[in-house]
Amino acid sequence: MSSAEPIRVLFVCLGNICRSPTAEAVMRALCAQHGVHERFFIDSAGTGAWHAGEPPDRRSAAVGARRGMPLGGRARQVTKDDFIRFDYLLAMDRANRDELLALAPSAEARNKVALLRSFDSQSPPQAEVPDPYYGGSEGFDHVFDICVAACEGLLRTLTEPPEPPRAR
Numbered sequence: 001m002s003s004a005e006p007i008r009v010l011f012v013c014l015g016n017i018c019r020s021p022t023a024e025a026v027m028r029a030l031c032a033q034h035g036v037h038e039r040f041f042i043d044s045a046g047t048g049a050w051h052a053g054e055p056p057d058r059r060s061a062a063v064g065a066r067r068g069m070p071l072g073g074r075a076r077q078v079t080k081d082d083f084i085r086f087d088y089l090l091a092m093d094r095a096n097r098d099e100l101l102a103l104a105p106s107a108e109a110r111n112k113v114a115l116l117r118s119f120d121s122q123s124p125p126q127a128e129v130p131d132p133y134y135g136g137s138e139g140f141d142h143v144f145d146i147c148v149a150a151c152e153g154l155l156r157t158l159t160e161p162p163e164p165p166r167a168r
């Protein structure tokens with residue numbers, strides 16, 4: 001067990017019922033699998049408030065349950081406080097990212113904002129997690145696979161040991 005402060009990660013989408021709770025569940029499960037769950041504090045939120053208080057969308061929840069990474073929590077809207085409470089605010093798409101950048105109260109806060117898929121070295125620049133809400137069930141499986149690839153990259157990045165000093 002580490003006594004250091006946890007790394008605080010907030011996943012952000014539009015409604016906080018499909019993509020960001022999926023990313024949250026995937027990241028939690030990967031951290032547990034790697035035995036590093038105590039080093040992380042993980043949450044999710046939406047840029048919109050329409051679904052605040054609701055559980056995850058049943059289609060997202062079904063995929064997570066089937067894949068052994070169960071979704072939990074209740075939807076909430078992102079707040080200015082989140083820029084203080086979290087080290088990373090990871091957006092699912094560019095619209096979410098731009099909303100976060102507009103809400104960020106300082107340059108330091110803006111530096112905490114990134115696209116989740118920027119941590120997946122196999123994805124193209126500016127890649128998004130597509131919104132599955134109005135589509136079919138295959139979209140929810142696709143979102144899950146994207147979140148696994150991106151969260152594996154995120155976990156690798158955040159747990160990498162620091163570079164050793166260069167030999168002269």
Ligand code: 4NP
Pocket residue numbers: 013014015016017018019020050051131132133
């Ligand atoms: P999410 O998906 O942003 O991944 O949670 C959506 C959920 C709800 C709506 C749109 C996207 N909506 O329009 O209500």
